[in-house]
Amino acid sequence: MAQYSNKHSQFVKIAFVAVLGCVAVAQALIVEVKDGNRTCIKAELSASLSIVYSTSNATSTASLPLPDSATLGSSSSCGGAGRAPWLAVAFGSGHSLGLGFSSDGNQYSVDNLTLEYNLSDSALFPDASGSGLVTLSTASTGILAGINTTYRCVSDSVVRLGGDGVSVTFSNVKMEAYMPVDDLSLNETICTADRSVTTQVLPTTPPKTSAVTTGPAPTPPGNPERGNYTVTNSNGTICLLARMGLQLNLTYTPSSLNTTIQQIMNLQPNQMRNTGSCGQSSATLWLLEEDTNTNLSFSFALNTTTNKYHLSAISLTAAWPDMSEPFSGSNGSLDYLRGTLGRSYMCSAEQTLFVLSNFSLNTFQLQVQPFGVSGDQFGAAEECQLDEDNMLIPIIVGAALAGLVLIVLVAYLIGRKRSHAGYQTI
Numbered sequence: 001m002a003q004y005s006n007k008h009s010q011f012v013k014i015a016f017v018a019v020l021g022c023v024a025v026a027q028a029l030i031v032e033v034k035d036g037n038r039t040c041i042k043a044e045l046s047a048s049l050s051i052v053y054s055t056s057n058a059t060s061t062a063s064l065p066l067p068d069s070a071t072l073g074s075s076s077s078c079g080g081a082g083r084a085p086w087l088a089v090a091f092g093s094g095h096s097l098g099l100g101f102s103s104d105g106n107q108y109s110v111d112n113l114t115l116e117y118n119l120s121d122s123a124l125f126p127d128a129s130g131s132g133l134v135t136l137s138t139a140s141t142g143i144l145a146g147i148n149t150t151y152r153c154v155s156d157s158v159v160r161l162g163g164d165g166v167s168v169t170f171s172n173v174k175m176e177a178y179m180p181v182d183d184l185s186l187n188e189t190i191c192t193a194d195r196s197v198t199t200q201v202l203p204t205t206p207p208k209t210s211a212v213t214t215g216p217a218p219t220p221p222g223n224p225e226r227g228n229y230t231v232t233n234s235n236g237t238i239c240l241l242a243r244m245g246l247q248l249n250l251t252y253t254p255s256s257l258n259t260t261i262q263q264i265m266n267l268q269p270n271q272m273r274n275t276g277s278c279g280q281s282s283a284t285l286w287l288l289e290e291d292t293n294t295n296l297s298f299s300f301a302l303n304t305t306t307n308k309y310h311l312s313a314i315s316l317t318a319a320w321p322d323m324s325e326p327f328s329g330s331n332g333s334l335d336y337l338r339g340t341l342g343r344s345y346m347c348s349a350e351q352t353l354f355v356l357s358n359f360s361l362n363t364f365q366l367q368v369q370p371f372g373v374s375g376d377q378f379g380a381a382e383e384c385q386l387d388e389d390n391m392l393i394p395i396i397v398g399a400a401l402a403g404l405v406l407i408v409l410v411a412y413l414i415g416r417k418r419s420h421a422g423y424q425t426i
């Protein structure tokens with residue numbers, strides 16, 4: 001029998017976020033679901049609700065933050081016996097918000113968000129034409145994290161329910177279910193929105209019912225961290241070396257919006273696993289980021305007559321939490337990163353590899369060698385054109401400075417000769 005400790009559900013005003021001189025005060029709700037002495041779900045979150053309802057001759061919108069009078073709902077449970085773990089918070093006159101969790105052993109997600117509101121509450125729903133409880137739920141919340149990690153999302157994320165202008169906007173979320181210990185794990189799964197910058201490309205007219213406040217724009221991700229990747233042969237020798245920072249540029253439709261967005265996301269080397277394979281004239285590097293279900297591969301081809309290699313194919317599958325459907329795309333007729341057998345290809349400058357109309361890849365500080373690796377070191381580097389162009393600038397500046405010095409010197413010498421001559425005539 002599960003017990004719910006209400007003394008643990010307390011509401012603390014946490015975040016005082018200063019944005020360009022304005023002070024936004026967000027309230028964070030802290031709730032824990034316990035089974036005996038064991039904590040199985042803990043959440044610190046802020047949420048605001050927007051509910052469109054009918055009045056006698058129009059519709060009206062009720063907007064409210066999840067109030068600090070909310071308490072842990074009695075339906076909360078750690079699950080078991082065929083029931084999913086469930087976190088419910090109750091507030092006001094019979095309203096509640098419930099989150100249902102599921103896990104596949106490697107990841108857990110919120111696969112049921114249920115909002116129950118009481119139209120008879122005339123303080124919240126003045127002039128409502130209906131009455132009694134309304135229940136709406138959705139399975140698509142975008143909340144997904146690795147097991148034994150805390151899901152963290154500072155950015156606003158909007159979850160729509162029922163499609164009739166009812167939504168819940170979460171922000172400043174820290175949450176964990178299936179907890180191995182009684183407190184939040186220090187390992188975190190950072191949501192996609194916090195790691196990327198989104199540019200809306202095809203905005204449709206926003207639904208007029210949306211009273212959702214937008215938070216500060218997500219900060220751009222900056223340059224990606226550089227990762228080191230190797231592929232080894234079946235006999236244990238290294239056959240491919242790569243060192244690079246990678247940034248994905250994807251266009252897709254998120255489940256929470258009815259429009260296409262462009263998402264720039266940095267791959268995080270410390271979260272990636274890499275494998276691959278090498279053959280006589282082809283070599284493939286596979287990169288897998290489990291957190292975001294991102295699977296990226298690079299295939300290199302070697303022309304054995306000319307001893308030149310190039311990057312011939314890139315493929316990507318991604319199932320990010322907010323995607324309405326998994327992304328999958330590849331292009332096998334590419335011709336990038338051209339180098340010579342036994343040497344490495346290097347490009348320190350940012351390079352954009354166009355793959356498909358909805359997918360390109362930006363590389364930073366790249367060095368690869370797909371064939372003819374000896375030991376674990378890169379061969380002599382062949383620089384890309386971009387780097388050579390960048391090298392030209394200091395050379396030109398240097399030459400210009402040298403020229404200037406020469407002119408000044410010549411002018412000085414001429415001037416000195418003239419004045420010398422002047423002394424003699426006087």
Ligand SMILES: *[C@@H]1O[C@H](CO)[C@@H](O)[C@H](O)[C@H]1NC(C)=O
Pocket residue numbers: 036037
């Ligand atoms: C919970 O912990 C207390 C003290 O730590 C202990 O006395 C009690 O037996 C525990 N209860 C359960 C159900 O484990």
Ligand SMILES: *[C@@H]1O[C@H](CO)[C@@H](O)[C@H](O)[C@H]1NC(C)=O
Pocket residue numbers: 055056057127
């Ligand atoms: C109906 O709509 C009119 C004009 O929009 C408004 O003046 C009136 O108060 C509304 N009646 C009710 C009962 O809400």
Ligand SMILES: *[C@@H]1O[C@H](CO)[C@@H](O)[C@H](O)[C@H]1NC(C)=O
Pocket residue numbers: 093094095118119120121122132133
């Ligand atoms: C709904 O609100 C009304 C009015 O505040 C209240 O009397 C009723 O008990 C509420 N219903 C539930 C299920 O809490």
Ligand SMILES: *[C@@H]1O[C@H](CO)[C@@H](O)[C@H](O)[C@H]1NC(C)=O
Pocket residue numbers: 100111112113114137138139
């Ligand atoms: C969410 O859970 C509630 C209660 O168990 C259920 O009635 C509802 O159908 C579920 N919704 C979805 C979308 O799975």
Ligand SMILES: *[C@@H]1O[C@H](CO)[C@@H](O)[C@H](O)[C@H]1NC(C)=O
Pocket residue numbers: 105106147148180
């Ligand atoms: C999660 O942590 C528990 C307890 O520390 C451990 O038994 C389990 O193997 C871990 N699971 C994963 C997928 O790391």
Ligand SMILES: *[C@@H]1O[C@H](CO)[C@@H](O)[C@H](O)[C@H]1NC(C)=O
Pocket residue numbers: 233235237
């Ligand atoms: C390892 O395998 C590669 C090709 O598969 C071969 O060229 C190389 O000689 C092998 N090295 C050893 C030590 O067997």
Ligand SMILES: *[C@@H]1O[C@H](CO)[C@@H](O)[C@H](O)[C@H]1NC(C)=O
Pocket residue numbers: 249262264357360362
């Ligand atoms: C992402 O791709 C789009 C279209 O392909 C392009 O306009 C945009 O500049 C790219 N952004 C970055 C940061 O590469």
Ligand SMILES: *[C@@H]1O[C@H](CO)[C@@H](O)[C@H](O)[C@H]1NC(C)=O
Pocket residue numbers: 163207258
């Ligand atoms: C999404 O867009 C389609 C087509 O433009 C439209 O039919 C549908 O009603 C929209 N759905 C929502 C929830 O806005």
Ligand SMILES: *[C@@H]1O[C@H](CO)[C@@H](O)[C@H](O)[C@H]1NC(C)=O
Pocket residue numbers: 303304305306
């Ligand atoms: C290798 O390069 C030569 C010269 O560019 C070309 O004629 C030949 O078709 C290429 N071979 C392969 C297998 O691509």
Ligand SMILES: *[C@@H]1O[C@H](CO)[C@@H](O)[C@H](O)[C@H]1NC(C)=O
Pocket residue numbers: 331332333334335354355356357
């Ligand atoms: C694949 O890449 C090539 C070379 O960049 C490009 O010409 C072609 O349009 C791409 N294919 C698709 C389907 O975009």
